[in-house]
Amino acid sequence: MNLDVAFAPLLPLPALIALAAAGAVVAVLCVFGRTRGAWLRAGAIACLLLALANPSFTREDRETLTNILPVVVDRSGSQTLDGRKEQTDAVRQAVEERLRGLPNTEVRWIEAGQDGTASDGTELFSALRNALADVPPERVAGALFVTDGVVHDVPPDARDLGFAAPLHALITGRPDERxxxxxxxxxxxxxxxxxxxxxxxxxxxxxxxxxxxxxxxxxxxxxxxxxxxxxxxxxxxxxxxxxxxxxxxxxxxxxxxxxxxxxxxxxxxxxxxxxREKLRVLLVSGEPHAGERTWRNLLKADASVDLVHFTILRPPDKQDGTPINELSLIAFPTRELFAQKIDEFDLIIFDRYARQGILPIIYFDNIARYVRDGGAVLVASGPDYAEPGSLFETPLAQVLPAEPMGGVIERAFRAQLSDVGRKHPVTRGLPGSETNPPTWAPWFRMVDSRLREGEAVLNGPDDRPLLVLARENKGRVALLLSDHAWLWARGFDGGGPHVDLLRRLSHWLMKEPDLDEEALRSRATGKTVTFERQTLKDEVQPVTVTLPGGATREVTLTEAEPGLWRGTLETPELGLHRATDGTFTTLVNVGPPNPREFTEVASTSKRLDALAGASGGSVRRVVAEPGADIEVPRIVPVAAGARASGSDWIGVRQADVSVVRGIGILPVFAGILGLLLLIGAFAATWAREGR
Missing domain, CATH: 2.60.40.10 (Immunoglobulins)
Structure with missing residues (x-):
């Protein structure tokens, strides 16, 4: 309980000061003039002035508050290395014993870094600030850290701590670490x-x-x-x-x-x-036709494609009598394209092209070699593929996956996905393919052919191959056995997914990894890793995952949609994970590529030395020498501003902090008491003068 005197003047302060000055003059004149009862007069004036000042006794009922001591225990990833976890547990137990007899102190234990956020490093000071968010700075007795010293959010200045009390750190780990x-x-x-x-x-x-x-x-x-x-x-x-x-x-x-x-x-x-740099595509149109612009528009609209397009308007056998000097046609640079620069192209498209004497036979040998070495060829054929002069009658036939049977089917039909096509990423899930038959516009012409190799992903009438995909050594080949894809582009009878189909087709040929028909892929979302197996097979093998620490897990995949199998793994570790099904291998990184928590792991006192010293605290190892026992210093209370550490002890501040629970006020000159004091003063004065 505190007892104080407070004043609440009944007059404005300047008026009260003026009255006090006048009273003082009167009292001085009475005293020095030896007036009878001078001192009693002075006392009466003083009582009157005091009554006008309205003094009162104030009593405060205060409750003493405990000091708050946060103890931050580092449970981050680096604290699991080299026996540090056991050291930390032993230090915590010893600190609990040391703090048991500490007077007027509330200990707050803070376990930091155990929430799996090792990607951000060890953030002990963030945890400290969160734990003290509801504590006034004057109640903080200090802070004690149990850590290996690898802390990534050390404030640059002791003033950033938010309290004026000593910071101490007990460092785990061995002093001789390598x-x-x-x-x-x-x-x-x-x-x-x-x-x-x-x-x-x-x-x-x-x-x-x-x-x-x-x-x-x-x-x-x-x-x-x-x-x-x-x-x-x-x-x-x-x-x-x-x-x-x-x-x-x-x-x-x-x-x-x-x-x-x-x-x-x-x-x-x-x-x-x-x-990828610009994908270079060579489009050779054998003759002008309705579907030529469909290919050109599609490829020109793709920002990643650099298109070179030639249309053969005047084959060598065309003799119409026009003088050569009046022709404005560009000569077809056959030698430059198919002998000198053929390997610079990622894809060659023959659109309605037939052998017309423009390309020597040896150039078709070059194109077949180009495919085997990793190039790609797409043949979008029409009746030309079944007639004399077909590309199948050139050395290019070595890599073409379907052989023409000599006829052309000319009747309305709807293209349909084959069993393989439902699984192949080029055609799987094409818009409109959900129904049977698909809701696509019909085509009216296709080449009757026989499959030699590869896979037919689209079929025409009577399950004849319509779109065939094949691999040839390092390269890829696609054969579209109809020239009516442009009907979809024109919107005839509702059109069809020509953009999806032709774009996927061209990018599969140019080896876009996402369109590979056999692949194992992985992606990480948080600590959940999803594995996807793209395949044309009916069964897949489980995936064996090797964690960053060397442990393995097995993930069973289930079919999510035709040709796509999926499985997930909740991984306990951050870092690079390897997964294999025996045929394919994939890598996925969980968290940042190189977690900051494990970048520097050697225990150290250097990071906390400056901050602890500026706060009046200390940093010391709990194991001073290799093989020595754990030593935890004594913890003693110290006054604010006093020294807070010694050779075998550390101090925590003991502040006298209290909160007012009640207030009592007793006015001195209020009521009967004040009246009696004033009457008594003036009565004494009159009595003295009456003698």
Whole structure:
């Protein structure tokens, strides 16, 4: 309980001061004039002035508040290494014992870093701020951290703590730890497919007896591409080939050190997105026809395609008497296109092309060789494929997947997905294919042919092959046995999915990975990894997943839709996961490519030294020497501003903080008491004067 005197003047303060001055003058004159009862007069004036000042006694009922001491226990990923978890548990138990007798102190235990957010590193100060959000700064007795010192959100200034009290840290881990890590110094995000990107890295080491050249293995998508020797502390560079569109995973793995605390940071993963340059397409139209513009419009509308289009308007056998000097036609550069620059094209399309003496036979040998070496050819045929002069009568027939039977079917029919076509990514799920027959406009002509190889994904009447896809060594071939796809583009009888079909077809030919008919893919959402197996088969094998730590899991896939099987895995680890079904392998990274939590894992006191010193606290290891027992200092209360640490003790501030629970007010000159005081003062004055 506190007792104070408070004033609530009945007159404005200037008036009260003026009256006090006048009263003082009167009292002085009475005293020095030796007036009878001068001191009683002065006392009466003083009582009157005091009554006008309206004094009162104020009594406060206060409740003393406890001090708050937060103890932050680091449970992040690095605290699971090298026996630190057991050390942390032992330190926590010892701290509990030390704090048991601490007076007037409430201890708040904060377990930080155990929510799986290791991608952001160890954020102990964020956890501390959240725990003290409802605590006034003056009640904070200090803060105590139990950590390995690898903290990633250390504030730059002690004033940023939000309280003026000592910060202490007890550091787990061994003082003789050894660790080697790989740090990226040059990490490009994109690369052109078919070219290389320069990647740089540095080997950092902690511990004694290190510093020699380190053997390093470089892999791309799990396949070894280089072996290097890197000097610790120096930047090493190499050229990483970008082999395909999409993510190319570049792994850099350094040889581990004997007795190293972890090998997780011996490897870094760099995802580089492979970007294709303009896809070069050569479109050769054998003659003008209604469907020619359909191909041209489709390919010109694709920003990723660089189209070269030739239409043969005047074949050599056309003799109409027009003088040569009056012709404005461009000569077909056959030698330049099919002998010198053929390998520069990603796709060659023959649209209604028949052998007309323009291309020598040897050039068709070049085209067949181009396909086997990895090129792509699409033949969009009409009656020309079944007539004399067909492309099937050239050396190109070696790679064509269907043989013409000599006839042309000319009647209305609706293209339908074959059993394989329902599973193939080029035709699976085409709009309108849900019904039987599909809700597509009919076509009226197709070449009667016999399948030689490959797969027919679209069928015509009587299940004859209409669209055939085939692989030839490294290359791909597609054969469309009708020239009526333009009817869909014109919207005849409702049209059809010509854009979806022709775009998927051309991109499958140009080896777009998402359209491969046999593939294993993976993607991560949070800690959920989804595996997809694209296949034309009726069954698939389970997927074996290798976690970053080396443990394996098996995932069973179920058919989600025709040709697409899917399964999921809730992974307990962050990092690069490898999955295989025995035929295909896929890589997926969960979380950031290189979690900050495991980049630097050697325990250290350096990160917290400056902040703890500025707050008046201290940082010390709980294991001072290798093999020694855990030592936890005594925890004692200290006054605000006093020294807060010693050789074997640490101090927490004891502040006198209280809250007012009630207030009592007793006015001195109010009521009977005030009246009696004033009457008594003036009565005494009159009595003295009456003598």
């Amino acid at each position: 660790d080697r890590r790989v740090a990226l110094t040059l990490s490009p995000r994109f690369g052109i497919v078919g070219q290389t990107q320069k990647v740089g890295f540095r080997i950092d080491e902690v511990g004694q007896g290190l510093g020699r050249p380190v053997p390093v293995v470089v892999r791309r998508d799990g396949e070894e591409i280089a072996r290097l020797d890197a000097l610790p502390g120096q930047v090493t560079t190499f050229d990483a080939p970008i082999s395909h569109a999409g993510v190319n995973f570049i792994e850099i793995e350094a040889e581990q050190v004997p007795q190293e605390i972890t090998t997780v940071n011996n490897r870094v993963v760099l995802p580089i997105d492979g970007v």
